[in-house]
Amino acid sequence: MTNGVSDIDRLLLLYEPCASKEVLKAHIKAFLKIDMPDTAVDEDSTSNPMELIWSIYHTMHTGEGPQRIVVASSRNSMKTLSAAIIRFYSMIHFRRSGTHLAATMDQSQSLLMY
Numbered sequence: 411m412t413n414g415v416s417d418i419d420r421l422l423l424l425y426e427p428c429a430s431k432e433v434l435k436a437h438i439k440a441f442l443k444i445d446m447p448d449t450a451v452d453e454d455s456t457s458n459p460m461e462l463i464w465s466i467y468h469t470m471h472t473g474e475g476p477q478r479i480v481v482a483s484s485r486n487s488m489k490t491l492s493a494a495i496i497r498f499y500s501m502i503h504f505r506r507s508g509t510h511l512a513a514t515m516d517q518s519q520s521l522l523m524y
Contacts, residue, residue: 423437423440424441424502425502425503426503427471427503427504428467428471428503431448431460431461431464431468434460434463434464434467434499435448435460438463438495442495442498444491444495446459446460446463446488446491446492446495447459447460447488448460448461451483451487451488452483452484452486452487457481457483457484457487457488457489459487459488459489459491459492462479462481462492463492463495463496463499465479466479466496467496467499467503470499470500470503470504470506471503471504490512490517490520490521490524491524493510493521494510494521494524495524497510497521
């Protein structure tokens with residue numbers, strides 16, 4: 411038992427889809443131990459990692475929203491980490507498989523390390 415929550419309850423919470431961006435952010439923090447920023451991470455960019463994750467997650471969950479998304483942001487703005495998080499949730503909440511393509515082998519290996 412952790413913090414008054416049984417291991418079975420914790421496991422059930424892990425697989426329960428999230429209904430809002432705030433719940434998903436808390437889920438990521440609780441289970442992945444990552445506090446994703448919900449603001450622009452670069453002053454010259456509008457890149458918001460949590461907004462990107464939520465946009466894709468919400469579309470997978472509801473079927474509503476854009477069917478294609480292009481992400482363009484500065485280096486070190488959490489694109490690869492965001493992709494790893496999206497891939498994780500697509501598997502455990504929506505039973506989807508997928509492929510991640512990267513420009514270099516280093517980028518591909520970074521995703522696998524996350």
